[in-house]
Amino acid sequence: MSTSQKRGSSAEVAADRRKQILKAAVEVFAERGFHRSRVSDIAKRAGVAYGLIYHYFQSKDHVLNSVFEENWAVFLKVLSELKDNQELTAVGRLKSVADLFIDALQIAPATIQVIIQEVSRSDRFVESNKLDAFEDGFSGVCSIISEGQKTGEIRSDLDPMVGAYIFFGALEMVCTGFMLKRIQCSTTEEGSALKLTVYQMLLAGMQAEPAKDPQ
Amino acid sequence: MSTSQKRGSSAEVAADRRKQILKAAVEVFAERGFHRSRVSDIAKRAGVAYGLIYHYFQSKDHVLNSVFEENWAVFLKVLSELKDNQELTAVGRLKSVADLFIDALQIAPATIQVIIQEVSRSDRFVESNKLDAFEDGFSGVCSIISEGQKTGEIRSDLDPMVGAYIFFGALEMVCTGFMLKRIQCSTTEEGSALKLTVYQMLLAGMQAEPAKDPQ
Amino acid sequence: MSTSQKRGSSAEVAADRRKQILKAAVEVFAERGFHRSRVSDIAKRAGVAYGLIYHYFQSKDHVLNSVFEENWAVFLKVLSELKDNQELTAVGRLKSVADLFIDALQIAPATIQVIIQEVSRSDRFVESNKLDAFEDGFSGVCSIISEGQKTGEIRSDLDPMVGAYIFFGALEMVCTGFMLKRIQCSTTEEGSALKLTVYQMLLAGMQAEPAKDPQ
Amino acid sequence: MSTSQKRGSSAEVAADRRKQILKAAVEVFAERGFHRSRVSDIAKRAGVAYGLIYHYFQSKDHVLNSVFEENWAVFLKVLSELKDNQELTAVGRLKSVADLFIDALQIAPATIQVIIQEVSRSDRFVESNKLDAFEDGFSGVCSIISEGQKTGEIRSDLDPMVGAYIFFGALEMVCTGFMLKRIQCSTTEEGSALKLTVYQMLLAGMQAEPAKDPQ
């Protein structure tokens, strides 16, 4: 009695345990992929008995869902704020989205990877609610592009939705390259260089000459 | 006993059966993902007994490998020819790569998807030989970009490898959008429009103004 | 700390808690069967934390044992008194046994059901001590039948043990029918009617004619 | 090559395997009870790998269902024929039902026990379709009793449904006693003696005197 009681209530401890398990799950999923990861792998990584995972999550699938919901939601929120931010130009807003992504990549690369690679593909044609949440991200970027086209900032001969897909695809593969250690962006300098390349390629184009009409 | 043997040698028939199974496998993998696909699903789709699959392939993994090797190899071959084709500018070569991809997407979208999504992720940290073959594709594009930088065609402040990743990422996500029916490119017109958007975004940039120095 | 302690000693409170848990257990076992009932189901029904059950009982099995012992013991005691009650005829004693059963059914149907259906089957070939206690019940009725045969009250061509099994089997299935809402005996009238049918069938026979020699 | 091919097609062999597994399942369920029986126990008893069980049955529950459906159905069919057999008196028909049961008990005691003890209780309040099939048996006997009451063969002060429950309850417990080795009926003589006791108790009554009005 009158022992430690380090800090916080049991509710806080429970929240910590949950986070601890989610963190371990993200790491394991990122390393081995969702299907190759066993629940016991997650437990081992988290340093708990695997039964405990079922105390906090209904199933292995629900663990993945939680990773998605609790992180993608944050991204969507920021995106939604950006979308309506009239202080920035459309291009500025797209840059901000890319920044958001690349910053997140530096802070929590495994989370980004799991979200993009596992969730978006896990039950591709089965549960579409996750897909819908995903689609929201594309729609947000699509809106920004459309608006930029109206203001003349962005070329009007682009299909905005294809633009959004290209935009995310580019960011995703950068993420994959990062996870595979083919792309470096751990330091601030590397991060800046990466952002620059992304900006150039997606916004300004690769070509050195301002020749604006390929095809 | 003493049945038909309809046409051709038994070797030809065997080759047909093999293709039949590979075709079914690609469809099933594209729909459900590799790990959620059962060998019996492939067999059912191919209209054969699942035991037969083991006459033509050592294992389920080998089926996926074959999908990869027999298709990516073709891509690599074309890419390798392009890389050294001095008749085209670097930008022209990149366009050709994109064309190759988008054409393949229209002809065999499921194959493209399986290659990109399943193979590249299947055994991420386990077998690296497939990854190496994958890397060859990135290297090819990376080379073209580098060369373009030397000739002054392509902006020199880009990281060529990051450029290659962005390039493939963009194409991959377009593929995903296509599979998810969010992007249309079934007709020739749609294909052309898609290519245009891809060219613009990756080569010329989204921005309408030739302002060449974002950041 | 220094909480209520509403009435009675802590021993009384403990006894109450025990009863409360046993009552909940009987209800849950009757509804879902022993094996499908979780300790947490019992706890939920009793309105306590499931850990508490282990303060009052060694294990889930012991809860079932307690249900049995503390109720069947009562029945055995009454049966034992009846067996030696020379004021009643053998038939009168059998009627009393049936009455005892049917009265109990009206008062505590779930308890009766759990005792008969779960205890008698739970560990059929594993622990025989419970089975022995069960057997005591059959023996008691068997004795009464034997004695009735000696006094000429009961037909001598019956096997007394088979008679006892038939006797209990009849009562048990009536219990099941009651639990399944197929047999009504909630009111006093229904109870009397039920008893009459039981008496007639088991003692006097179904047949209207006094033709005493079927075969 | 040119090996045994003992007898029958592969369809027959499959049917045999199914029966072999069902037989093993009945034995194991009868000995240990459904919930204490592991799928591997059934497999071991049947001499097959447990995976094979899932080749023939969807789940452990489906094995139990099959035991029920494929045996109770037979009983119901005979009962239904008996019910409408106008060549027999009501009492004669009830005797036939009892005979049917006791004969079955001698031929396949484990099957009878599993049907009565496991199926009827397994998912008591969950799946009612099995319960309905069960109820059909009670209804059949109930009908016979009602008819007997109309023709004056059977005492009119009995509740027919209660009568049916008593009837089956008696037979069931006889079955239990047999399984527990407390009741013998392996030989023809023992079987006849058992039938006699059942007839007497249920139809003629236990009492020696033709005193027809207890209570």
Next chain:
DNA sequence: AATGAATGAGAGTTCATTCAT
């Protein structure tokens, strides 16, 4: 006394792979 987080043995089920026919 009371709680419920934590544990892990145990059971059901899936499915890649083998092999007799």
Next chain:
DNA sequence: GATGAATGAACTCTCATTCAT
């Protein structure tokens, strides 16, 4: 070549039980 019955390793999930608080 072709079939699908047979096998069993591997995995998810359940839940009785323990124990720190």
